[in-house]
Amino acid sequence: MNQPVTVSRDADIAVITLDNPPVNALSHRLRAPLMEALEKLGDDASVSAIVLTCAGRTFVAGADITEFGKPMQHPILGEIIAALEKIAKPTVAAIHGTALGGGLELALGCHFRVALRDAKLGLPEVKLGLLPGAGGTVRLPYLLGPQKALKVIVSGTPVDAATALEGGLVEAVYDRDLVANAIAFARERVAAGGPFRPVRDRREKIENTDLARFDTEASELAKKARGLEAPIACAQAVRNAITLPFDEALAAEREAFMRLVSGEQSRAQRHLFFAEREAAKVDGVGKDIKAREIRRAGIIGAGTMGGGIAMSFVNGGIPVTLLEMSREALDRGLATIDKNYSISVSRGSLSEDAKSQRMALFTGTTDYADLAGCDIIVEAVFEEMSVKKDVFGKLDKIARPGAVLATNTSYLDVDEIAAATSRPQDVVGMHFFSPANVMKLLEIVRGKHTAPDVLATALAVAKRIGKVPVVVGVCHGFVGNRMLAARSEEAESLLLEGASPAEVDKVFTDFGWPMGPFQMGDLAGLDIGWRNRKSLGKKAIIADPLCEQGRFGQKTGKGYYLYENGRTPKSDPEVLKLIEEKAREHGIERRTILSQEIIERSLYPMINEGARILEEGIAARASDIDIVWVNGYGFPIGKGGPMFWAEKEGIAKIVERLDHWHSRTGKAVFGPAPLLRKLAASGGSFADAREAAA
Incomplete structure (x- = not known):
């Protein structure tokens, strides 16, 4: 096993290298020897400066999330940062890859920060239902200023090295030779002489802050939180950095972190973090299965869905041949794509040059033969089996051997579509969600004959174009739309009954x-x-x-x-x-319907259908269902997805109420799935659903 912390010397400059693969997470295994190294080097008179760097592909990319909610093992990160700040000689964090969360907080404990040009720096804890817990909400405003820090912390979105340099978060940016340049930078600082001020002593950028303006910006960000606690807590913590002495603001941040980490919302968001990574693990698609090379994509249909899919591929750097049946429809589709990119330019999220580069990746055609050189072809035509089969029959004749043939069907049988070709092993479902260039979810539908390397290719493409993939089986509506149908079953009955x-709708928005x-x-x-x-x-x-x-x-x-x-x-x-x-x-006597009844008749059938989906093996894990619903249908992230929420709601309670509504209405949608009954009786969880179903 590698040593997590090593110390080397370049004459009088000490270089501490952290090495905790794969992302140098700040686990106790790393923290303990790091603290020991800092204490020794701080007292070593032969060392004039310390450079802190990381092995592998990244700087520290965050804390070890698996330690959250468990008893603390000292030293904790805050203690290490405090030790760093007491070192009188200059300390330099040399950043490559990503410095995220605890990684950036560690770097903020150094006197100086330098980075490679392609590095990213950020505090994404809000996406886990948390706020930074080791001083990030206090030190970052000291360097960036409160308004800029507020946006970085509340959004959780990293900044690039150039932006960090402009804002004062890093002192230098290099194109190569990071450690050598960091050592040279440290020598320059030694030659310039001290004293060297830690970030905690640099209050210049928060003095004379327009607090009313800050509060207005924080209020606007809070409106977008949709019931999530963490963004509001982050904004308050940044405000504390302005109004409180450093140590008081630090203590308030830690108190807020401990409150959030033990709360239901953070548990739910941490569940989703791990669920997304689990969803990428697919039976039969191991590391030995190599994805096919994708150099060009073909998209059939330039309407709302096809155009959005085409934009997704181009946004991922994949050239697209866009096919329509008429020149008029093609021109209309390309004009809409151009308009969408123009909106991004007007909002400042895309430059005019970037727009031009993306538009240059589109090639329009009305001839199927022009798809012959594509490595993957996605159809987005009318949702009718005869139309889909006709398209795939044509693709079978013109697509090159080994091309992946994907259908964007929302409901239809992928195996029946694949049967329209002589190569069903190359056919896969790729169900995008509208607007396809915005929505993150991609349901990858595994057909009976879909080859493992085709699944690997679909997963790789999803990652490349910024989607969250979930592999599902073949059935009407797959996971998302099948459960949506169950959720919608009682919608009109609720209206008719009162x-x-x-x-x-208010019950739903109050839910989140x-x-x-x-x-x-x-x-x-x-x-x-x-x-x-x-x-x-x-x-x-x-x-x-x-x-x-x-x-x-x-x-x-x-x-x-x-x-x-x-x-x-x-x-x-x-x-x-x-x-x-x-x-x-229809002879229905209307009455007052309370919110709990609306929940029971809308969401409980959805959970019931999710259990059936697990029983049938359409979804491999309950957490896969959660990823589908959070990323594709707006299920509140603070509740962790429908199956996670169901366990908190109580499976036994859900079964009891389903039985109640089933006896009252006789509707099949309320008949509890056998899996739900088993879990209710045993007190089990969906985590062992496959075993329980068996």
Whole structure:
């Protein structure tokens, strides 16, 4: 086993190298010898300066998250930083890769920081439901100033080395030879003479802060928190850096960290952190399975979905051949893509040069033959089996051997689509979510014949284009849409029995969803569901009449709500009148429906369907389902996903209430899945779902 901390010398400059693969996490294994090295070198008269660096591909990328919530093992990071700050000789952090969380806090304990040009520095703890716990919310404002530090800490988004240099977070940036340059930098500081002030003594950038302006910015950030505690705690901690003496602000930060780390939201967000990494582990796709090389992608369809998918590939640096059936449709699609990038330029998130570079990666065509050189082809055509099979029959004739053929179907049988080709082993589902260039989730659907290296390729592509992949099995609707159908089963019944669209939606937003099901329907377009129902020979008592009146949602200014001012929904008396009329027609006596009933009749069936999905092996893990719903459907991250939340809610309680509604309504959606009954009886958890189902 490697030594986690080694010390070398360049004459009078000591170099401490941290080596704790894969990301040099600050586990106790690293902290203890680091503290020992700092104490020895601080007292060593032959050492005039100390350089702190890391082996491997990165600087310290954070704390060891597995230690959170466990008894503290000394020295803790705060004690190491305090020891660093007591060293009178100059200390220099040499940063490459990423200095994140505790890694950046460690670097802030040094007098100086230098970095390679491609390094990233940040405090992403907020994404784990936490705030920095070792002085990050105090020291970073001292260096960057409160406003800049506020954005970095509350967003959790790292800054690049150039931005860090401009803001004063690092003193120098290099293109190569980091350690050699850091040693030379340290010698320059020794020659310049001291005293060397630690960050804790540099209050210049927080003095005379406009507190009213700061509070306004913090308030705006809090509005975006959607019930999450950590962003608000981060903003308060930065405010403390302005208004309190250093040690008091430090103590308040630590108190807030300990409160958050033991709270439900942080537990949920840490669950999602590990769940995302688990989702990348797929049975039959080990490290020995190599992904196919992807140099060019073909996308069939330049509409809303196809255009968004094409943008995703281009954003990941993959050139795209975009196919449409007519030049008019192709031009319209490319114009929309150009417009979307222009919006990013206007917002400052993309430069004009970057936009031009991305647009240059698109090649438009109306000829299938132009897809022949593509390494992966994704179809995004109309959601109808005959149309999909026709497309794949054509691809079978023109696609090069070894090309990955992917369908973006939301519901349809991937195996039936694959059967339209002579190479089902090359076919895979890649279900993007709209808008595809924004939404993170990618459901990768593993067909009966899908080759392991095709799955490996889909996973690699997902990572390259910035998506969160989850591999699922073949069934109608896969994981996300199948559970959505169960969640939606009682939506109209709730309206007919006494709730209004606004009352149902409020229960959802109070729960933490960004919007409720009826507002979401209006946003997506009610005509989509109407068209799908008609193709299946189904009817909806309320939604169908709305669509027959041309009320398709936001796009027509009317749906379940009125939209008089763009996207702001307003309750419509005409819709309430329609609901009451339909209730009378069907002999339903309306009553007051409380929020708990709405939860039980909406979310419990969804959990029930999730359990069935686990029983059938459509999802490998309950945590995979959580990743699907948080990243694709807006399930509140502070609740950790539907299956994580269900365990906190109580599986036995959910089964009891499902039985209640099943006996009352006779609807299959309320019949508890066998897995739920087993777990309720045994007190087990979804973590052992496969064993429990067996």
